[in-house]
Amino acid sequence: MKYIFVTGGVVSSLGKGVASASLGALLRARGYRVTAVKIDPYINIDAGTMRPYEHGEVFVTASGAETDLDIGNYERFLDLDIPAGSNITTGQVYQEVIRKERAGDYLSQTVQVIPHVTDEIKHRVRAAGERAGAEIVLIEVGGTVGDIESLPFLEAIRQFKFDEGDENVLYLHLTLVPYLGTSNEFKTKPTQHSVAELRSVGISPDIVMVRSKEKLPPEITRKIAAFTSVRENRVFSSFDVSHVYEVPLALEEQGLGKTVEDILGLERIHPNLGVWQNAVKTIKQPAREVTIAIAGKYTAMPDAYLSLMESLTHAGIANDAKVNIQWVNAEDLADPSVTDADVRARLEGADGILVPGGFGIRGIEGKIRAAQYARESGTPYLGICLGMQIAVIEYARHKAGLEGANSAEFDEYAPHKVIDLMPEQLEVAGMGGTMRLGDWPMDLQGGTKIAELYGVPQGGTVRERHRHRFEVNPAYTQQLKDAGLVISGVTPGVEGRGAGLVETIEIPGHPYFVALQAHPEFKSRPMRPSPPFAGLIKAALDAQQA
Secondary structure, eight states, X not given: OXXXXXXXXXXXXXXXXXXXXXXXXXXXXXXXXXXXXXXXXSSSSSSTTSOHHHHOOXXXXXXXXXXXXHXXXXXXXXXXXXXXXXXXXXXXXXXXXXXXXHHTTTTTSOOOIIIIIHHHHHHHHHHHHHHHTOSEEEEEEOSOTTOGGGHHHHHHHHHHXXXXXXXXXXXXXXXXXXXXXXXXEEOOHHHHHHHHHHHHTTOOOSEEXXXXXXXXXXXXXXXXXXXXXXXXXGEEEEEOOSSGGGHHHHXXXXXXXXXXXXXXXXXXXXXXXXXXXXXXXXXXSOSEEEEEEEEESOTTOGGGGHHHHHHHXXXXXXXXXEEEEEEEEHHHHHOTTSOHHHHHHHHTTOSEEEEOOOOSSXXXXXXXXXXHHHHHHTOOEEEETHHHHHHHHHHHHHTSOOTTEEETTXXXXXXXXXXXXXXXXXXXXXXXXXXXXXXXXXXEETTSHXXXXXXXXTEEEEEEEEEESEEEOGGGHHHHHHTTOEEXXXXXXXXXXXXXXEEEEEOTTSSSEEEESSOGGGGOBTTBOOHHHHHHHHHHHHHHHO
């Protein structure tokens, strides 16, 4: 296997994940078997218990791992399911080292960062590549060079070049070159210091990639090369583009793919980048435009809904349309002083409404009002996870005559708990990694909208990823059906658990009112859009046309 390590300097959130994923896309376009690993130096075991406002969305893999959002970028750009164990954290590493010490695996040894912790890190990186059957493994080291938490990981990746050989290891360093408008110049000093800091831990980058507002002029590239001792043709500019799907094309145009082939001794192969060219063309020159309102509570942190936004983009590409997102703060709609007329005024400009997943009571009544508006006005609606539960609560209150209907998550004393804790969750004590997670099957009923969307009009079983503790209460399903709600998908019996859980609902006669307990956004790709999202955009365009 070949290993490409991506580190970052100066500041975090420069876009290491997108840069790594874009390089992976270039290698995939050449036919190589590629996988990706994300190293997060935080002590949490996984991303599942962290605040979306601080860390963005939690991405769920097919195997049920709750990971950093960059794993989602890798899956979308590489068009692969990233296997379990590909998001490595400090918590996981130390937990395993301590377990081995207690088990006597290190008997008579003094357990230390070097070699025990670094060996565990290297083992996990190699194992991730082996599980994926990869020829090339991309490893992104989170945070920045100089962070105290990152030091064991940097030492581990430093050792790789000695373990695997120069021809099998490549170090790519992403750093910032700010532009000062007052003096009208690019400043390279932060990059110089960043590379010097990386060298201080024994790593000399093979490639320097520079984040900047605009493409760097040649004289700045030469200056960076001179001061970092990196060849000029190995300094690449990752400048701002209109959409992340342009990044692979911009980097390929500069020769990044060929440079990696040369450094790692790979055969020169001409890449097939048609998917990215088509995506960028549609995004930049769409035949139509459509506006989707997202009624959520993390609207100040769009990364909390990253996969949702990307899924809407994929659905737009499939429908040759640009998707504009209208953020609607559900907490504002929940304010009792906001009238129904106010709600209508805030939502009537949207061609479709999406209520995403989430946890906690904040903004719930606002989401319910958004679902009610969509149902009553005939506006296309898509509910995801909590968004499906919201739709059920709204329907129970206003169509099934179940006054005060609610979820046990928000009101334990509600007269009608139409949403309740899943039976297998009753004995769960911990919070981390204990939800219903990963790929689960859904039996779709023939003749329904959802079955049509998934290409099984006569009915059939499909799989989507899940992340939830609560479900539609089976005690109320018949009353909901009697009131006209269609339960179009349920969970089949799997290992004796979960048979009959409500997976999808829809409202007959409505232009498009579909909701799923699953998170289909996690499986959406630019080349294969999620069916419910593609259906939402098509319905929104049809409604707009009408």
